[in-house]
Amino acid sequence: MNKILLMLLLASWNVYANSERPGQFVTLNHVLPSASFDIRYATQNNFVGERVDGYIQPLCIISKIAAEALVAVNQDLAAKNMRLKIFDCYRPAKAVDHFMRWVKNKDDQKTKTDYYPNLNKESLLGGYIAERSGHSRGYTVDLSIEYKNEQGSYSELDMGSAYDLFDSISNTASPLITQTQMENRLLLKNLMSEHGFADYSMEWWHFTHRSDPRDSYWNFDVK
Structure with a gap:
């Protein structure tokens, strides 16, 4: 068999063979209950317009290392009367x-x-949208920040564009947003960077923990 073809077949098998949840994953909803969770792909409120394959429950599943870092980020935000809002974490290959x-x-x-x-x-x-997503490795998260108002309820910071808006205005350094919106994006980016996350310049909400081994892509359900 052609060596390149064999490598592609093995890589594909690695994606779909990993159907059992490994021990290095945790459910962030349980680890960090003070955060806000809006797991869009478990609902019809997303760019596909229907519940996405593999999202059985609206949960954030993520590696323990990334979860610990997110707890630290949220602690820093709590000192500012803010908290994390989580949109997506681990994403099955079937999704x-x-x-x-x-x-x-x-x-x-x-x-x-x-x-x-x-x-x-x-x-x-x-x-x-790519044929493989870093989310499927379990070290990537999509998120924003909420602030607490005087009445004690939370609202999302104005980031200049909505989550999953596929447009140049969603680029982190987009010149199309206001100074306040840029400051909000940089607050998120800098806090995430301080706790080990690298940003993705095309999407202000997308971050990957630097401990990501970039090997296995998982396919177990979110539940």
Whole structure:
């Protein structure tokens, strides 16, 4: 068998063989109950417009190392009357496959206005939607910040664009946002960096812990 083909087959097997939840993962909802959780892919409120494959429950599952770092980030925010808002953590490989089917279906444009108003659907491939996602390794998280008002309730900081808005305005250093919105993004980016996370410049909400071994891609359900 061609060596390159064999390597591709083994890599593909590595994605789909890992269907059991490994011991290095925890459920952040239990570890960090003071954070806010809005796990969109377990609902219809997302760019696909339906519950995504593999999201059985609206939970954030993530590696223990990344979870400990997020606890530390949230502690820093608590001193400012703020807290983390979590959108997505570990993402099963089957969910990524669901994204790929969606992006290749040109007839399905029902979420265009809300999620990619200025882009053609096919242009989402690569920068925004890939055949493999770092989320499937369990060290990547999508998140924002909420602040507590005088009444004691929380509201999301204005980041200049909504979560999962596929557009240049969602680039962390976008010139299209206000000074206050930029300061809010930098608050998130700097805190995450202080606790071991690297940002993704195209999406202000996307961070990966630097301990990510970048090897296995997992496929167990979120439940």
